[in-house]
Amino acid sequence: MRKRIVCILVCMLFVTSAFGVMSYGKVVKTAREISTINESSIKFREETYSHVFAKITPLDEKIFITNILQPAVVITSPEDGAVVTDPHLTVLGYASDEAGMNYWEWEWHYQGGSYSNSSYFETAEYVEFKIDIYGLHPGWNLVIVRFKNIYGSMGEDSVNVTYNPPDDQPPTVTIDSPENGATVTNPHITVTGLVTDNVGVVSIGAKQKWSEGQKETSSTIPPTTYYPFEWDFDLYDGWNEITIYAEDAAGNKGE
Known part of the structure; x- marks a missing residue:
């Protein structure tokens, strides 16, 4: 009778151990599955991070790109090198920048002097400008127009005209x-x-x-x-x- 009880206990212990091994094996298997999932997740995150990192620009390249991506400034009138006899000059043009611009300035240079003006304005990607200059000086007159975007990069265009005063002196x-x-x-x-x-x-x-x-x-x-x-x-x-x-x-x- 005791031998039977001992035998039963041994069998129960064996079965319990077996289940323990099976359970442990399941845990290990589950751990591997989790590990596999984690590896995939980590790989995905690495790929995502790498993709984002590829868009990060080092400081030196950023300066280079900023210098390239400057506002485009175009003077449409008058033509560069024009000869005029009217002392009133109107300069027309436009400026564009995808980042947005908020500042502009212009300069008028002539022999013996110069004049300049500047102002800030509401950020815009495209603007048109008009500059009226009264009293051109005889000879060359240089007008420079500059626009600055929100990153501080500036673009410019210029036009040089020659003013010949009207001839009212007879021979x-x-x-x-x-x-x-x-x-x-x-x-x-x-x-x-x-x-x-x-x-x-x-x-x-x-x-x-x-x-x-x-x-x-x-x-x-x-x-x-x-x-x-x-x-x-x-x-x-x-x-x-x-x-x-x-x-x-x-x-x-x-x-």
Whole structure:
């Protein structure tokens, strides 16, 4: 009887151990499954982190990219190198930047001086601008326009125009010979003299009047600021009035 009880206890112990081993094996298996899942999770997280890390820009490259991604500034009018005669200049253009801009400035330089202005504005990706300058200085006039984005990067464009003030000075005509009021016996004379102009003479002419009529002639010449002339005339009996006149490129006439 005792042997049977001992045998039963031994069997029960064996079965319990077996279940323990099976349970332990299950735990180990479960642990491996968890380990496998964790490894996959870790791998996914590593891939995600690597993907994000690839978008991080080192400081030196960031400075480089910032320098490239600056506002695009375009002056559409006037054309660079234009020659103008109106002292009022209007500069038109636009600026764009995907990051957004909030500051602009412009400068006007000319021989002997300069002027500048600047201001902040509400952040915008695209703006159009208009600058009115009154009183251009003779010669070159340089206008520079700059825009700055929210990261502090600046872009610019410039235009250089030449201002030629309107010509309102007529040519100066001087007759050297003969003297005014002279009395001559030769019916053929040569009138000599000089024409000068601050910009350039483009034509010269002569009018002759006498007691019974008049006649006139003119011709174009290559633009010049200095033009000596010699003009032959046939005189009529009595008084003869001879006038030499010249015209410059602006249409001003002098005699």
